[in-house]
Amino acid sequence: MEIMTNADKILNKYFGYDEFRPGQREVIESILSGRNTVAIFHTGGGKSICYQIPALMFNGTTIVISPLISLMKDQVDELLMRNISSTFISSTLSDKEISIRLDNIKKGMYKIVYIAPERFYSDDFINALSYIHIPFVAIDEAHCISQWGHNFRPAYLKIKDFISAIGSPVVAAFTATANHKVQKDIIRFLGMEKCRLYIASFDRPNLTFKVEHPEDEGLFILKYIKKHIKKPGIIYAATRANVEKVYIMLLERGIKVGMYHGGMDGVARNATQEAFLSGKTKVMVATSAFGMGINKEDVRYIIHYNMPKSIEDYYQEAGRAGRDGKSAECILLYSPNDYNINRYLIESNYPPLKLVERVYNRIYNRGGVGIPMPFLVRSFNISPNLVESAIKKLVEYDYIQIKGGVAYDINKGQFDLTQDDIDTHRQIELDKLDKIQEYCMTDECLRVFILKYFNEKPDFKKCNNCSSCGVMPNKEEQFLVENLLDDILGVADESSKPDIDTKLLSKLKRLRKRIAKRQGQDAHAVLEDDILKDIAAIKPTSKRQLAKVVGFTSDKMKIYGEELLQEVHRYLKGC
Incomplete structure (x- = not known):
């Protein structure tokens, strides 16, 4: 097929690969043939190339929708290094910079434009798109459209109208973690009833899965790292405090280690990330904020100091190991207290509806002036954590946006969030938490457990490569x-x-x-x-x-x- 011959040439010219990974060719061919497409590839399966190559081959400008601002920036930086004209627009940019990029979009200067879902509220952005031809829209992290998926983002529900408004281009949706319920929601809420669905196996045979119950998690980690001192690995912890605790413990014992969490300034995060990617630092201790879009194929182990909040979160983070296809270990250190920590984190993200409405009304009443975040948090005579959780909920449901540390209303005073909305999504998260605790306690093959969770029926009962089955030689x-x-x-x-x-x-x-x-x-x-x-x-x-x-x-x-x-x-x- 001629279009795929051209795709092969582009793959080599811009990305330096001689051949596609399994599944990529079929997805790209479907998109280039004009079919709406849903692709579910495991973490590290090469989703980005599946929309970047069609973007280079279609005439016009491709729009990529992603909720991950850091990932957008990283991908644009990488594309620019490959001489591919691209940009991103998000709330992290100044108004002046956004205006410059919108003018460039109108002039057709970009092949690929990454946007965050919040752009759907910007009349200036929608107006800029009216000047250009958009043949293709790619939706990354498409599970965000479903309340059954992790990281539900209500703004994703607006994508269907957005697609219709720009002339119904070819649409492709991508995710690494979607069971049957989430798959159906993606197709329904994006209006993709007539589409090609590609589901790669969730099985990663090169990964060894283990659940350990050590008395001292820090000692376990120290011994493991010393035994694998030359191998790069990531240690995930649930809270910033735990990240700092593990980081200091390793640093004091002479381990070259980096630290990454959302409380660090951007310069420090970038420096520690670059040190890890370049190999100067072998070990990274981080919250879940680290890893999205990190293009490091030789990570040999992932250790979870705390149990994550869901199987989806765990599998996505563990999947950052062994992307080169070589053996890697994914170890979850379980403590009964992990359940309580995660339950607290979930509950704290779902404040009472009355508080959420009070916070919103205070922001709305300021009109276009907005309220600086520190002042907004202090203006309520209650726990700052509660106010911050209400603000977070308003951002998630697209009632407000934060720009330059100032909260602005974007919903024009309309508040229709209900307590049922909040309670439903809280219960979904709690159910997911129960499921990963079950994973930590099961005697069943861990690989089988994961595959069954994602509705994949394995042909085996034991993988002989997990802590439940016993581990094969490397x-x-x-x-x-x-x-x-x-x-x-x-x-x-x-x-x-x-x-x-x-x-x-x-x-x-x-x-x-x-x-x-x-x-x-x-x-x-x-x-x-x-x-x-x-x-x-x-x-x-x-x-x-x-x-x-x-x-x-x-x-x-x-x-x-x-x-x-x-x-x-x-x-x-x-x-």
Whole structure:
């Protein structure tokens, strides 16, 4: 297909890759063919290229909607380094800078414009778009449109009207974490009933999942880091206080460590981030604020000092390990007190409706002048934390915006938030918290638990690569053993090939069907029957053995090799 030949050239020219990752080609082809598309790829699966390449190929300016301001800036900086004209617009910019960028948009100076959802309230922004042709809109973190997804953002509900207002361009929605409920909401609330849905497997075979119950979490972390001193890793903690506690503990013991949380100034955050990305610092201790869009493929471990608030949050953060496809460990340190900490954090984010309305009315009554944040917080004779939670709720539901440390009304006095809205979303978060506590306490295979949570039905009951199942040798040890066996035993030639194992063949065909569905292809176009029959006869356990299967090319090895070998390993272990 000619358009994909051009896509291959752009991939190499601008991004330096010779081939797409699994699933990317199918998603890009769908978008370039003019189909609305929903793509669910795991963290690190390469979602951004799926909309950046079509943006370069369509005539006109592509709009990318993202709730993550830091991620927008990072991606624009990276695109500019690749000589791709792009910009972002968010509340972090001055009015003057926004005005300059809007003028440039009107002149058609950008191929890609990143925006935060708050832009839907700006008449100046909507007016600027009327001057240009918009062939394509990409929605990142699309789970934010669903109240069942983590990080629900009501502003995402306005995207459907926005798309209609600019002439119904091609639309693509992307997320890393969406179960069936969230998938249905994405399609319904974006008006994408006629769309192609691509769901990559949530399984990351190179990741080892562990839940540990240490008496002393700090001592566990210190011993682990000293044992893996040359390997880069991230330690996540639930609060700034815990981040600082772990950071100081490691620093005092001579570990080269960085710290990252929202209470630090921008210069300090950028400096510690760059030190980690460049390898000067091997260990980063951070809140969940760190990691979105961090392009570091060789993270060898993720340790959670505290239990996160949901499986979605955990999987997204743990998924930042092993993006290069090599072995990595994801360790969650569980303490019963974690549940209480997270419940408190959730409850504190849902203040009484009457307080939220009082805070909003005070901001609204100031008109266009706004109220400086410190003054607003002090103007109520109650806990500052309660006022701040009410302000946060008003920002989340798009009643106000904060610019330059000043709170402004953007909803023109209309307040229709209800206590039911607040209570419903609180209960959803509490249910998610219960589920991740169950993950921490289960005897079930952790990989199976995660896959089932995301509505993926695994073909195995044990992965032999988690703390519930026991952990297989690391890939380096496994490679040495497999190649030694190859040298001693050799691989059967055609004349002495054993009979086809029909049970294994059935499992391989089911795997092929899942891959085909994921890629939107015919099953036989993925892998021919003869190849599967040979694999079911030889039962290869290494890439070296798999490469000797007739017709199994190097391209097939790159795309399907890992999954096929995992399936054979599971079968041989009786899983």
